[in-house]
Amino acid sequence: MTAFAGADERPLPELLLVAAERALDDADREPGGVDSVHVGNMAAEAFNGRSGLANALVGGLGMTGVAARRIENTSASGASAFEDAVAAVASGRHERALAVGGEKMSAADTATATEIISRITHDREYEQGITLPSFGGLAAAAYLRETDADRRDLARVAVKNHGNAVSNEYAQFGKRIDVEDVLASPPVAEPLRLYDCCPTSDGAAAVVIEAGPSATGDAVTVAACESATGTHAVADRADPLDIESVRTAGERAYDAAGFGADVIDLACIHDAFTILEWLEMEELGLAPTGRAWELTRDGRTDLDGDLPVNPGGGLKARGHPLGATGISQVIELVWQLRGDLPDERAVDGASRGLAVNVAGFGNNAVCTLLEADA
Template structure:
C-alpha cells in the first residue's frame, strides 16, 4: 500500500485523426486533470505541482516534437517544476504513472502531474508501422516479424492447445466495442457482432481486423498527491525475454506475470479482490492471455469465461468497461494513463448507468510494451 492517491483525472476524446497538435492534446488533458483535482475543494493544483512526467512513444520518430516535457511545463505555466519524458513504447503511460508514484511516495514531489500523449495520424501509416515495428528484437525485425504476426502465432497456438473456437476471440472484440459505444471518449462507438468480427479482413491468421487495435490520437492525465482520492495500492513493472522466439512457451508472457505479482504483493491483495480490470488488449488474444497470466483465470479457461459473459460490464469480472485498446483506442503514450482514468471514474462512481460497474472498490490495470517485452501493473482502491 502507498500513501499516493489519484486526486484528479482528465483525458481528451480518442480519435482516428485529431486536428490538434501533440502539445494541444497534452495541454487539454492536463488542464482537465488539474480542474478535476481542484473541484474537490482543494486549493488550485497548478500552484501545487512540483513534478511533471510526460509519456510519449513516437514524437521524435514521427518528427513532431522534442523536449516535450519542457514545452508542456511552459504551456501550462508551471515553470520551475522538475520535468521528464518517459518512453516505454506502448507501456509509456503506466511507466510514467510509476515514475510519478515513486516521486510522491519518496517525498521528491508533493504533487505530480502525469500526462500521456500521442498523435499517430501526423505521419503516413507506413511510417507509423515502421516505428512500431522497431519494438521487436533486431534479429526478428530483419526477418520481417511484426507484432501482429506474433499475435497471430499466439492466437493460433491458443485456439489449438485449448480447443477454443474462433468465436472466443470475436467475443472479446464484440464486448469491447459494446462498452466503447457508451463511452464518449472512445474512438469507435459503433457496436459489432460476431459475424462482423469473423468477416473482417485477415491481418495475421487467425486474427482479423476487428481483433486488432487502431492507430489513435489522444491524451490522458493524472494528478498524484497525498490528498484523498483513489489510492494507488500497488504498482509494479517487469521486463520479459525480448526476443519472442527465445521464449519457452509462446503463450507465456513472463513480464505480465511478474509485474502482476509485484503489484499485488505491494498492495497486499490478490486477483480475487479485483472488482474491475483494464487489460491491455492490443490484440484480442492478449486479453485472454493476460487474464490467465495474472491469475484471474486458469490457463486455457479465459475464453470460456468470455463466451459465458463473465467479463462483460455486469459480469463477475468486468474487463475493459471503457472499450479497451480495441475500441477506446490506443494512442501509445496515453493508453496506460487512460486505463487508470477509466478505473478512477469507475471506482468513484462518476459514470452514467450504461457505463458504471456496480459496487466497484478495487481496480486493476495492466499496460504492456511490445508483445510482453515490458509490463506495468497498477492496483487501485476507493472506499
C-alpha cells in the first residue's frame, strides 16, 4: 500500500506504480512473471482527467504481452479488481495476477467530489438531491428507532476505529477520539455527524495472486471471493435496513469456502458510515439482526475482543480512496493472518478473515474470505 492521505502530491499513476512495486517485492516476484494486471478505479476521468490506467501501469512496470484492464464498480472497484484477478488464476487461465486499486480524490474540491460521488446513486434519487450520507442518516435513524441501541453506541464505532488506526502507519487518521468528540462534531445527515463519516482520500493498494502452494510458507489462501448486486434504488427496498447485496455475496462466499460466519476471527467491514458496520455485520451473520450494537457496546469488536472488526481503522480512519479500499482490506487481513504486525496492532491467533467492500449504498458488494496457510 501507499499511506492513505487527505492529499498526496503524487499523480494517480505513480501511486498505482508504487503500490504495485511494493506488492511484487513483498511476494518476491518480478513483473515479468505476472500474466495479468487488474486495476480498480472508480473515477479517474472525473477526478484527474485520466484514463488508460492499466496501460500506464504496465508501461511503468516495464511489462509487455500481459493481459491488462481496468475494473470500475464505484466504491467497490478495488474488491472487484481483486475478484477479477482471483477468477483469472482460479480458472487456470493465468498462473499469476496483480490486482491494483487506487484513487486520487484530492484533485477535486469538496463540492465537485460530492457531485462525482452522488452520481453513483439512482437517477431518480439523484434528481431529488439525495446523497450517500443522506442514506446513511436515514438508515442510522431507523436502526436507533427500531433497536435498543442509543446514539452513544453508534459513536463508539468511530471511537474504536480511530483507536485502531493510531498504530497503523498507513492510516489517514492517527488521532484518538472519544464519544463526546463524535457527538460534538458538525452534523452531516442526522443523526450522523462528521466523525460518523469516512473522509475523501488519496492512495493505492496492490496484491499478488498466484496458483499453488507458497514456496516460503507465509502466503494466505483465498478461500472465496464472491459478489452480488442488490436493489439499485434504495427507495425500492422493502426494508431500508436490508442490504441484499452484502447478504447474498456473504452467503455465496461461505458456500464456496465451506465454512461460515461462526469461524471468522476478524473482519474488515465497509464502514463508509458508522451505521454500515452494524448493518453489514448483521447481513453477514457476524451478529444477530438488530444486535450488532451490543457487540460494540460490550467491546467484542475491539482489537482484543472475540471478533475484532476493522483492526486497521476501517474506511472511517484508515481512509477511503475509492478504488483502493477493497484491496487495502485484503492487505489488512493478509498482514493479520501472516502475523506481520506488531503486538499493538495484531489480532492474536487469527486464522480466518472476512472483508466486504460495497458499491454505493449496497447496489453491489464483494465478499472475500481468507485463510492463513497451516
